[in-house]
Amino acid sequence: xxxxxxxxxxxxxxxxxxxxxxxxxxxxxxxxxxxxxxxxxxxxxxxxxxxxxxxxxxxxxxxxxxxxxxxxxxxxxxxxxxxxxxxxxxxxxxxxxxxxxxx
Amino acid sequence: xxxxxxxxxxxxxxxxxxxxxxxxxxxxxxxxxxxxxxxxxxxxxxxxxxxxxxxxxxxxxxxxxxxxxxxxxxxxxxxxxxxxxxxxxxxxxxxxxxxxxxxxxxxxxxxxxxxxxxxxxxxxxxxxxxxxxxxxxxxxxxxxxxxxxxxxxxxxxxxxxxxxxxxxxxxxxxxxxxxxxxxxxxxxxxxxxxxxxxxxxxxxxxxxxxxxxxxxxxxxxxxxxxxxxxxxxxxxxxxxxxxxxxxxxxxxxxxxxxxxxxxxxxxx
Amino acid sequence: xxxxxxxxxxxxxxxxxxxxxxxxxxxxxxxxxxxxxxxxxxxxxxxxxxxxxxxxxxxxxxxxxxxxxxxxxxxxxxxxxxxxxxxxxxxxxxxxxxxxxxxxxxxxxxxxxxxxxxxxxxxxxxxxxxxxxxxxxxxxxxxxxxxxxxxxxxxxxxxxxxxxxxxxxxxxxxxxxxxxxxxxxxxxxxxxxx
Numbered sequence: 001x002x003x004x005x006x007x008x009x010x011x012x013x014x015x016x017x018x019x020x021x022x023x024x025x026x027x028x029x030x031x032x033x034x035x036x037x038x039x040x041x042x043x044x045x046x047x048x049x050x051x052x053x054x055x056x057x058x059x060x061x062x063x064x065x066x067x068x069x070x071x072x073x074x075x076x077x078x079x080x081x082x083x084x085x086x087x088x089x090x091x092x093x094x095x096x097x098x099x100x101x102x103x
Numbered sequence: 104x105x106x107x108x109x110x111x112x113x114x115x116x117x118x119x120x121x122x123x124x125x126x127x128x129x130x131x132x133x134x135x136x137x138x139x140x141x142x143x144x145x146x147x148x149x150x151x152x153x154x155x156x157x158x159x160x161x162x163x164x165x166x167x168x169x170x171x172x173x174x175x176x177x178x179x180x181x182x183x184x185x186x187x188x189x190x191x192x193x194x195x196x197x198x199x200x201x202x203x204x205x206x207x208x209x210x211x212x213x214x215x216x217x218x219x220x221x222x223x224x225x226x227x228x229x230x231x232x233x234x235x236x237x238x239x240x241x242x243x244x245x246x247x248x249x250x251x252x253x254x255x256x257x258x259x260x261x262x263x264x265x266x267x268x269x270x271x272x273x274x275x276x277x278x279x280x281x282x283x284x285x286x287x288x289x290x291x292x293x294x295x296x297x298x299x300x301x302x303x304x305x306x307x308x309x310x311x312x313x314x315x316x317x318x319x320x321x322x323x324x325x326x327x328x329x330x331x332x333x334x335x336x337x338x339x340x341x342x343x344x345x346x347x348x349x350x351x352x353x354x355x356x357x358x359x360x361x362x363x364x365x366x367x368x369x370x371x
Numbered sequence: 372x373x374x375x376x377x378x379x380x381x382x383x384x385x386x387x388x389x390x391x392x393x394x395x396x397x398x399x400x401x402x403x404x405x406x407x408x409x410x411x412x413x414x415x416x417x418x419x420x421x422x423x424x425x426x427x428x429x430x431x432x433x434x435x436x437x438x439x440x441x442x443x444x445x446x447x448x449x450x451x452x453x454x455x456x457x458x459x460x461x462x463x464x465x466x467x468x469x470x471x472x473x474x475x476x477x478x479x480x481x482x483x484x485x486x487x488x489x490x491x492x493x494x495x496x497x498x499x500x501x502x503x504x505x506x507x508x509x510x511x512x513x514x515x516x517x518x519x520x521x522x523x524x525x526x527x528x529x530x531x532x533x534x535x536x537x538x539x540x541x542x543x544x545x546x547x548x549x550x551x552x553x554x555x556x557x558x559x560x561x562x563x564x565x
Binding site for chain 1: 142144147229317
Binding site for chain 3: 277
């Protein structure tokens with residue numbers, strides 16, 4: 001149950017709809033803990049959605065995106081069985097990815 | 104610029120902004136919900152719940168496929184909308200969580216202690232099996248009218264009990280459910296409070312739980328919501344599936360009967 | 372007379388039933404015990420819809436008892452430090468099983484009331500208290516406000532407001548600070564423009 005990304009990819013009419021739920025604290029760096037010290041910034045900076053290893057969506061995020069981001073994108077040209085992958089990288093150098101096949 | 108003029112303009116602007124904020128306190132959130140459309144991160148939790156239902160577990164290595172939620176063993180579609188209801192095999196009125204506890208102990212051989220051990224997620228958790236199951240079961244009633252059974256004498260008595268509990272003031276703060284939920288147009292800080300004594304308020308509340316709680320990143324059930332209200336009322340811990348929680352949920356469901364279920368909902 | 376007895380008995384029976392159900396349905400958690408489920412006379416009397424008719428004679432007796440129980444600070448020193456009072460008003464913690472019993476309780480005034488007009492996150496379960504200090508600091512005004520905070524039922528039986536003094540939610544010092552937050556001309560309650 002501890003996967004960092006859950007993905008679903010469905011064909012609808014003439015496009016493929018991808019929904020992904022990422023587990024990430026998306027810390028802005030502005031919050032302070034009980035002792036008054038700032039909680040270090042820890043947020044996703046870079047997101048890519050790949051279709052059969054080709055980047056179809058490239059996103060640049062920042063501290064304004066809330067924790068556990070829910071991403072929804074649509075792209076043309078997908079077919080059933082194709083592989084869709086979502087990859088993210090955060091400001092601390094950590095990364096996560098997940099993949100699924102288009103239904 | 105003249106100080107008074109600046110003050111005046113500031114007052115008007117802040118007044119307008121506050122009015123926008125408060126005219127429909129959930130207005131900004133409604134916009135957000137509209138943007139999401141049918142999307143709801145709960146979809147992933149629903150998948151989990153369905154998987155769990157069909158997966159053998161417990162000492163008896165059985166799945167929940169034979170679990171009777173009121174419409175016959177294994178019939179899940181439409182079941183949530185008719186809960187809470189009377190079950191002859193236990194001679195009591197049960198909500199979805201009490202019923203799942205029954206099935207988990209009877210079919211799967213889990214002990215009550217195991218079922219009650221950790222039904223709800225704690226801060227930072229990624230969701231429990233119960234939350235996933237309830238999310239899926241509720242989704243199987245999405246769009247159907249709330250129609251808790253009220254034919255059996257015990258079902259009606261449960262409603263009456265729920266109403267009395269609703270007004271029961273206790274604890275150091277003298278809070279009852281009614282303290283917050285008896286009047287229209289109220290909010291606590293900036294959180295609007297539905298009037299649960301009316302059809303509209305009760306329907307709003309009952310149809311939208313279980314819900315994906317954005318601030319927590321997980322699905323929360325109505326049973327959890329009741330427990331957490333009690334905690335904030337300075338009461339002790341409400342036991343999952345207990346008579347009191349079933350009665351209060353019955354009170355809500357009957358008051359909201361007729362409105363369509365829209366769960367899992369999406370909440371802040 | 373018999374009908375009255377029957378109605379009173381039924382109400383008592385219903386109250387008992389609710390209590391027993393709650394006892395079976397709840398369990399102790401951390402420092403919060405099921406002892407809290409036991410109602411005192413006031414709570415029992417007030418466990419009904421706002422629209423329900425009230426036994427005025429009993430209400431009067433409860434009001435009197437509430438008034439009598441109010442503890443006035445020594446030398447009638449009602450006013451403390453408004454800056455501390457502001458913290459008490461903003462603090463929503465205390466007495467929940469998730470709270471630290473070592474920490475002081477808050478009054479959570481903003482949950483229900485508007486206070487500092489610049490603070491937009493306020494509830495409306497109670498009336499706005501912005502500009503409260505405009506009423507002045509006469510002995511009567513100070514005493515009235517103190518009494519209201521200590522035990523609101525001294526004036527308004529079955530009000531939804533907690534009994535901050537009588538129930539021991541806030542200490543005398545905290546109440547003095549909250550009084551200052553309400554009355555002090557320098558307090559944001561009185562000084563801020565919206």
